[in-house]
Amino acid sequence: MLTRKATMGLFALWFGVGTCFAQDAVLMTFRNGTGTNVASLHVVTSGGGGIIVIDPLTVLYDGNCPAPMIPSNPPTITAEAIVDFGVECVEPNTKVTFVMQTPAGPLGVVSCWWEDGNGVNMGGCELCGFEPSPFPPGFGAFKVQTRYFPNGPIRYTKWRPPAPGSQCWTRTCCNPFGWTCQCRTIFCPFTTRFIRLFELPPWLPTTKWTTYGFRPPKYWIDRTTVPPDPNMIAEPN
Numbered sequence: 001m002l003t004r005k006a007t008m009g010l011f012a013l014w015f016g017v018g019t020c021f022a023q024d025a026v027l028m029t030f031r032n033g034t035g036t037n038v039a040s041l042h043v044v045t046s047g048g049g050g051i052i053v054i055d056p057l058t059v060l061y062d063g064n065c066p067a068p069m070i071p072s073n074p075p076t077i078t079a080e081a082i083v084d085f086g087v088e089c090v091e092p093n094t095k096v097t098f099v100m101q102t103p104a105g106p107l108g109v110v111s112c113w114w115e116d117g118n119g120v121n122m123g124g125c126e127l128c129g130f131e132p133s134p135f136p137p138g139f140g141a142f143k144v145q146t147r148y149f150p151n152g153p154i155r156y157t158k159w160r161p162p163a164p165g166s167q168c169w170t171r172t173c174c175n176p177f178g179w180t181c182q183c184r185t186i187f188c189p190f191t192t193r194f195i196r197l198f199e200l201p202p203w204l205p206t207t208k209w210t211t212y213g214f215r216p217p218k219y220w221i222d223r224t225t226v227p228p229d230p231n232m233i234a235e236p237n
């Protein structure tokens with residue numbers, strides 16, 4: 001199963017370099033054929049004009065690896081893309097997939113190899129996927145989208161009327177089971193200035209939802225100035 005790790009919350013890495021627009025974006029997949037664990041992938045490309053970008057949020061990989069570093073991203077000028085996990089966590093016969101983009105193009109792969117944690121060339125790199133990116137090239141942003149699911153029923157007390165001098169109805173809420181946290185990467189194309197300002201849909205998913213953590217049990221107080229049904233305990237479906 002392809003998995004990835006992401007920082008909790010919402011953040012973006014801009015598509016392109018400065019004011020450049022991506023003219024070519026390719027979804028690439030490489031297999032570890034070295035027979036041993038490796039730490040980094042090196043891909044020599046053509047057609048990039050020295051500017052190649054791999055957004056870390058698009059990197060998918062088998063196994064339990066930390067989020068990769070991409071030292072070949074701008075301002076570095078190079079034709080050699082590097083995806084560096086920092087530790088030898090990419091196991092034999094597993095795959096790494098990512099989107100590579102450039103303001104030039106068309107992109108091509110000249111050669112590739114894997115390195116161990118000491119930077120020794122281990123060879124054994126197999127290109128097993130090369131296809132147009134699943135989202136259109138252009139100006140936009142990658143975002144990490146999060147959602148939370150309660151691990152059991154949330155409990156509520158009855159609504160209490162406002163205290164003297166207050167306009168708020170209140171009730172106590174409790175989730176004794178905690179929440180499961182999931183995330184996925186989406187691409188937000190900025191087709192107009194208005195859409196860029198407010199980051200309006202359509203949003204294009206680039207990864208599947210992945211469970212990455214849990215939130216602990218919690219108590220909290222609900223408040224409303226609109227008089228509720230005082231006998232309502234649970235939220236309506």
